[in-house]
Amino acid sequence: MHPERSESNLDEQRLLKRNLLIMWFSNFFVGGSMTMVLPFISLYIKTLGNFSETYVQHWAGITFAATFVTAFFFSPVLGRLGDRYGRKRILIALGMGMSVSLFLMGVVETVWQLFTLRLFMGFFAGMVSITQAFISTQTPKHMAGRVLGTLQTGSIAGTLLGPLIGGFLADSFGYALTFKGTSAIILISVILIFSAREHKLKPKEDKKTFYTRIEVIQHILGNPALATVLFISMLIQVALFSIQPILALFVSELHGPENLAFISGLAFSAAGVGNLMMARKWGDLADRKGYLNILIILLLSGAAIYTFGAFVTEVWQLVLIRFGLGITTGGIIPVRMAYIRQEAPIAIQGEVLGYNTSLRFLGNIVGPVLGGFLAGSLGFASVFIVTSALLLISGLTLLAVTRRMHLLKSGAH
Structure with missing residues (x-):
């Protein structure tokens, strides 16, 4: 093996480890933030008016699903934009959009406003999948499972801790302030992503770029x-x-x-x-x-x-x-x-x-x-x-x- 090629491989491995660590913590914060507010959406709706239990259950389900509906249509578009213009830029934009959406949920006055913001947040909900693509394209094929499995644990850990932290914050400071706190946590992810360096392995099997x-x-x-x-x-x-x-x-x-x-x-x-x-x-x-x-x-x-x-x-x-x-x-x-x-x-x-x-x-x-x-x-x-x-x-x-x-x-x- 040529010394230059060996040194290049070492540099790529170091960069992969650094980026993996950054994206692990980013996914941890995003996973935690997404689940911090989910357990009490129905309780939050109750505070927005004098509603019957049937009304609350009905709108809790609709509001919960709204984000997934928008994300269903928009996720492939985000993936394509990331392929063309760089995933780091897309991740920063998604993080900012998600943070703003969550902050505004903390100041809503009606169920319709909450529903609209949940629907709007679906545009930015593909953040975790973009981080997977970010890491995937700089990971050699022979170790992709181990690397992506490690990345996945960040999201899982955040998802496990999110409801516990969210419940504690909601009981201590109220639902509205919890949404705003969650917004701040997403901003931490954005700051982390700024420090990542985008890199793609040179494709050996396919020279086509578009x-x-x-x-x-x-x-x-x-x-x-x-x-x-x-x-x-x-x-x-x-x-x-x-x-x-x-x-x-x-x-x-x-x-x-x-x-x-x-x-x-x-x-x-x-x-x-x-x-x-x-x-x-x-x-x-x-x-x-x-x-x-x-x-x-x-x-x-x-x-x-x-x-x-x-x-x-x-x-x-x-x-x-x-x-x-x-x-x-x-x-x-x-x-x-x-x-x-x-x-x-x-x-x-x-x-x-x-x-x-x-x-x-x-x-x-x-x-x-x-x-x-x-x-x-x-x-x-x-x-x-x-x-x-x-x-x-x-x-x-x-x-x-x-x-x-x-x-x-x-x-x-």
């Missing part, structure tokens, strides 16, 4: 496994989000009203703890054993574990199952990102990740609606059964596509 939107879609559809991985992103989110709106109600049925908020929070957070423990390890394993192989194992394992949710009779069983689900699903996001890093040229990775994020947000919208309908019509057990079925379908579909690709390659040789 793709039209049609060419990007053709690239996705021309790769059956990549298209399947993107599509099952939606199914996975439907499965994971189907239980979230009715989790507290299920805990109440199992445990009763005593310490309901604490026990519900424990059941909710159990999956996040499992995620945090295993995200990096699954990514590292996938680097060595193959991304599709590990992704299939995770999906089928998650389906098997969540099936037991239909038969729980005690809260500790539910917490254990949620923890097990977190262990399996903890690797799905970094392994999926690493596979996209492997299959998508560097010049279009932001846009491809944008489509992936868009489909995930669609799942975030469909999941709670489906879960609420199933629980109300067929009982809580049906939610776990349908969730398991969706994970099983995702795993078997990816397995079938992977086997078909291997057969086609064998035939070609």
Whole structure:
């Protein structure tokens, strides 16, 4: 190896480690900020007028989903802009927009104003996926799973701590001031991103630097496994989000009203703890054993574990199952990102990740609606059964596509 090339590789590795550390803390603050205010949106709506419980529940759901609706349409656009003009600029703009949106939520006087701002914030909600693209394009393929798994732990850690910090601030200083405090935390992320240095690995396999939107879609559809991985992103989110709106109600049925908020929070957070423990390890394993192989194992394992949710009779069983689900699903996001890093040229990775994020947000919208309908019509057990079925379908579909690709390659040789 030439000394100049070796020194260049060392410089790239140092830069990657520095940027990874910056983006880890950025994702930690963004993940925490996004979840700090979610637990008390319904309580905040109550303070805006003299409303009935039905009205509050109705608008809490609509207001919660509003951000995902806008983000669904806008995420691919953000990814494309990042590919063309640089992701650091996009991240700074997104952070500023999110910070302003959250600050204004702290001064609203009507539910309609809160809803409008939640809708507006969807334009900036793809911040985490842009940081993934930022790191992905400077990460060698052979270590993408481990690096992106490490990055994922930042968002998970923030998401776990966010509700606790948000609840403490809301109880101590009020809801409006908590929104303003959350806005300030997002600004910390923006300051961190200013210190990052954007860099892309020189593509060896593809010298093309610009793709039209049609060419990007053709690239996705021309790769059956990549298209399947993107599509099952939606199914996975439907499965994971189907239980979230009715989790507290299920805990109440199992445990009763005593310490309901604490026990519900424990059941909710159990999956996040499992995620945090295993995200990096699954990514590292996938680097060595193959991304599709590990992704299939995770999906089928998650389906098997969540099936037991239909038969729980005690809260500790539910917490254990949620923890097990977190262990399996903890690797799905970094392994999926690493596979996209492997299959998508560097010049279009932001846009491809944008489509992936868009489909995930669609799942975030469909999941709670489906879960609420199933629980109300067929009982809580049906939610776990349908969730398991969706994970099983995702795993078997990816397995079938992977086997078909291997057969086609064998035939070609």
